[in-house]
Amino acid sequence: MNDSTGDLLHETLLHDTLHTHVREHDGDAGAHLVGLADGALRVARRRQRLARTGAGIALAAAVATAWVAVADDGPPRAHVVQPAHRSDAAKATTVSLLPVTSATEGRCTHGDGGYTVNATATQQAMCFHTDSATGMRDVRVASAKAEKSTVDGRWQMEATLSPADRTRFATLTASLASAPPPRNEFAIVIDGKLWGTPAVAKSITGGRFAVVGLYGEDLTRATAHDLAKRLDPSR
Incomplete structure (x- = not known):
């Protein structure tokens, strides 16, 4: 694993943890922490793109592929795939x-x-x-x-x-x-x-x-x- 990938994994974990904390504890201080985490994650991703483009280093994909808040009142966040059109309006999709x-x-x-x-x-x-x-x-x-x-x-x-x-x-x-x-x-x-x-x-x-x-x-x-x-x- 190269340094830029390690930074991305570290910042992703920090980002996820702080977002979960904010969902469980409202307040200006929590929102400020989320802003810091979002900024750090953007920097880590930028470093990773530069490393891959400039040095041809293979990208190590993160294992955790989606961020989710797991507090009882906080909904998860998940990967998006374009859905197919519903063919039977009378029957809900499972x-x-x-x-x-x-x-x-x-x-x-x-x-x-x-x-x-x-x-x-x-x-x-x-x-x-x-x-x-x-x-x-x-x-x-x-x-x-x-x-x-x-x-x-x-x-x-x-x-x-x-x-x-x-x-x-x-x-x-x-x-x-x-x-x-x-x-x-x-x-x-x-x-x-x-x-x-x-x-x-x-x-x-x-x-x-x-x-x-x-x-x-x-x-x-x-x-x-x-x-x-x-x-x-x-x-």
Whole structure:
């Protein structure tokens, strides 16, 4: 691992920790810390791009591929993949929440059951494998809505689980919290596509998760509303 990649991993962890802290403790001081963390993360990413362009150094992709707040009242943030159009307006789309078992550089091998996150200008492609046996498969959420984040103003889609699934989700995330990366993450899979791999620091008892963005690719207003419409059973 080169120095610029190490800086990026360090600053990403700092960024995630401070954002989680602010969601759990409101206040001007917390907002100031988030600003510092955001700035440090931008500098680390800039160093990494310069190192890769100027010296031809291979980019080591970060294992943690999505930032997430894990406070009970703080929704996760997740990787964005452009969703397919809903074909059946009377039937809500299901979602699977699956423990991540491994994350490796490069695209997944065809037929190996993994989920590929495509490369961007600043990140290598990554392959994620999950444990479907212990995860929550084909879950229909109780409600879903598109809104702007109160933390950074980005568009997000927030989904709320049913009371029964909320208990299952709390148990699932509790089992991941003490594991090392990437096994402390869960994959958000919708229509067979990976939408995010949020990291877990403690049990999420609020029964909510949210798709926001990854690698600087923010969720747009239109995409957030489209995804909410597909997931919400009342629409």
